[in-house]
Amino acid sequence: MIIQTKNIGIEISGKTIFSNISLEINPNEMIAITGPSGSGKTTLLNCLGLIQSVNNGDILIENQNASQWKEKEKISFWKDKAAFIYQDYGIIEDENVSYNVTLNKRQAKTQVVDEILHTVGLGGRGHDMAAVLSGGEKQRLGVARAIYKKATIIFADEPTASLDQSNREIIINLLRKCSENGASVIIATHDERLVSVCDRSINLKPFM
Numbered sequence: 001m002i003i004q005t006k007n008i009g010i011e012i013s014g015k016t017i018f019s020n021i022s023l024e025i026n027p028n029e030m031i032a033i034t035g036p037s038g039s040g041k042t043t044l045l046n047c048l049g050l051i052q053s054v055n056n057g058d059i060l061i062e063n064q065n066a067s068q069w070k071e072k073e074k075i076s077f078w079k080d081k082a083a084f085i086y087q088d089y090g091i092i093e094d095e096n097v098s099y100n101v102t103l104n105k106r107q108a109k110t111q112v113v114d115e116i117l118h119t120v121g122l123g124g125r126g127h128d129m130a131a132v133l134s135g136g137e138k139q140r141l142g143v144a145r146a147i148y149k150k151a152t153i154i155f156a157d158e159p160t161a162s163l164d165q166s167n168r169e170i171i172i173n174l175l176r177k178c179s180e181n182g183a184s185v186i187i188a189t190h191d192e193r194l195v196s197v198c199d200r201s202i203n204l205k206p207f208m
């Protein structure tokens with residue numbers, strides 16, 4: 001498996017957000033994290049992506065204990081393997097859209113980038129500054145980046161939340177395709193249609 005957690009738990013400001021979560025996620029799997037608002041979906045996603053540290057338990061990534069990784073090992077995980085499709089995270093606002101796909105000035109000008117942008121519904125927007133994109137467009141830019149870097153693990157936070165019906169279907173199909181191509185795709189979502197195309201879901205309950 002690509003990610004395994006053993007009894008992970010987290011407290012924030014003395015409040016338990018979740019505890020004792022043990023799960024295994026395989027390559028090719030598309031998993032939904034569901035639950036009511038405030039139940040900890042984003043927090044769990046952040047912990048699996050090593051953005052936030054857990055207080056208890058271990059997170060294993062490709063059989064290595066990632067809970068003990070130093071900053072340097074985390075950075076190479078974020079750079080080489082992970083992609084984050086978050087509305088407010090990882091987009092470099094004062095660079096253009098193409099640069100944001102590749103994070104490399106020279107590669108940003110290639111036809112591959114134009115094609116990927118077209119695929120996510122951002123065709124012709126490559127020269128626009130990322131700052132002018134809407135929330136939903138930023139989500140799609142995140143998907144473009146995940147496709148470009150051929151991420152092994154994709155973390156998506158409400159990837160369909162700000163989209164209209166047709167862009168929503170495009171994103172659902174693209175995420176499905178990423179998982180069919182070998183990525184593990186982990187999605188925090190309220191979108192029942194998106195949940196229905198996932199292989200399984202992890203339902204969080206508000207912690208009392």
Ligand SMILES: Nc1ncnc2c1ncn2[C@@H]1O[C@H](COP(=O)(O)OP(=O)(O)OP(=O)(O)O)[C@@H](O)[C@H]1O
Pocket residue numbers: 012013017035036037038039040041042043044188
């Ligand atoms: N940095 C923080 N400081 C204090 N509380 C926090 C912090 N981050 C998260 N929380 C709390 O943790 C709980 C879970 O938040 P989280 O954003 O993970 O929930 P969620 O299930 O993703 O919610 P939503 O569906 O509304 O996005 C909430 O009660 C939230 O207020």
